Amino acid sequence: MESILRAAGKLLDVELSGPVDLGGSSRSTVVRCETAGGGTVIVKAFGNEPDSLRCFTAEAAALSLGIAGPKLLGVDPEAPLLVMEDLGNAPTLADVLLGSDPKAAESGLLAWARGLGRLAAESVHRRADLTRLRSQYDKGMAPWGDEPWIAQRATELLAQLEGAGIDAPPGLAEELAGIGTAGGEEYPAFTPGDTCPDNNLLTSEGLRLIDFEAASYQSVFLTAAYCRMPFSSCWCVFTLPAGLAAEIEQAYRAEVVGVYPALAEDEVWQAGMRQAVAVWTVDATARMLPRTAEDGPLHRTRRPVPTRRQLLRHRWEMASTLEEFPAFAETMRLLLREIAGSWDVARLPGYPAFENRGPSRPLRTPTDVPTSG
Incomplete structure (x- = not known):
């Protein structure tokens, strides 16, 4: 800690x-x-392991881009560390979702979705800038966005099915290869990478994002799927009230149609979203299925929190309806029957903040979201 303080203080020329x-x-x-x-500042120091160095490069470049996150006050590539403005002790989106105020939770979700959508729209023409900044802070590790992670997860899923004695339906490998194109160049935009609830501060000045360790450009659908599933790769996952997931998805979509007009077409939007749901379901299954021999909470300390089995069953149930991918949907049903069928766990509950919400209200259709069909 002393060495971190010395390096950060030298960077700012202040004790x-x-x-x-x-x-x-x-x-x-x-x-x-x-x-x-x-005053106060935030210091973030990284280790020298490959993953740590990759995260340093991503965060230093993303914050230097200046379109999201706290103001960057200094970067020491040798340490390596960053010094940022202190955004204070505002509640996170996770705090309000796990709290008891449904209005605060709903407004937080909408602020989060609009903020992510606005960031995506504003970033479309800044990709070359991010690439330049990455080279400035490069530590020799390939960016997360360049990793073929979707294909890797698909390969892992096929191996896990074989290991569990489940015969993959005909055509599954081919479908997984097609699903993997959701990570390609169609409708790319900037993402902080980890847009989970605990990385979103609800300040008096509005939504502020933190944690850019996996910042990259990816398909807007992969980000928008966090609205629908919800929170595709996170621990803070419960069910949302009827209509609210669609409402926050529309809030995100309203921001990105301005830069990608084709996304106003329902056929285009829905197809992309279903593909993204499949991608994230493959990801969750490949990461967590080997760890379900014994169930356990998704977060080491936060409570309440679902278990791995609860989350996977919820993901499989949603993905089992993706009939445009018949082999994949059948695989999800096989997992529900052959694996989850023996799990003695409660169904995934709703977010605590909405438990006493009362009757669901009709879904509002924002006037600024053009639709067709």
Whole structure:
């Protein structure tokens, strides 16, 4: 910690003290520090392992882009570390979803969806800038966005089916190869990478995003799927009230149709969203199925939180309706029958904030979302 404070203080030419651990990860240490002038800053220091260095490059480049996240005050590529403005102790989207105020949870979700959509729209013409900034902070690791992660997860899923004694339906491998195109160049936009509820601060000035360790450009559908599923790769996953998932999805879509007019066509939008749901379901299955021999919570400390089995069953049920991918949908039904059929776990519950919400209201259709069909 002393070396981190010295490096960050030298970077800002100010003495830093009183570090408070904000809970980083195996890749980084995040602390709030006091400045000699009485203010505070956030210091994020990264390790020297390959994944840590990849995360440093992504975050340094993304924050330097200046279109989202806290203001970047300094970067030390040698340490490596970043110093950022302190956004304070505002609640996260996870806090309000796990709380007891349904209005705060709903407004938080809508702010999150609009904010992500606006960021995507504003970023479309900045991809070359991000590439240039990445080269400035390059540590020799390929960007997350360049990894063939969708194809890798598909290969893992096929191996897991074989290991579980489940015969893959004819045509599954071919369908998975086609589903993998959702990570391609169609409708790309910037994403922080980890858009989960605990990385979204609901401040008095509006939504502020944190954690850009996996920032990249990807299909807008892969981001929008977080509205529908919800939260495709996260721990804070419960069910949403009827209509609300569609409402936040429309809020995101309303922002991106301005830069990608084709997304106003329902046929285009729905096809892309279903493909993205399939991608994220393959991802969740490949990552978690090997760990379901014994069930356990999705987060080490946060409560309430669903279990791995609850989440996977929910994902499989949703994906089992994707009939444009018949082999994949049949695979989901096989997993529900052959694997989840023996799980003695409750169904995935609703978000705590909406438990006492009362009757569902009709879905509002925003006037600024053009539709067809």
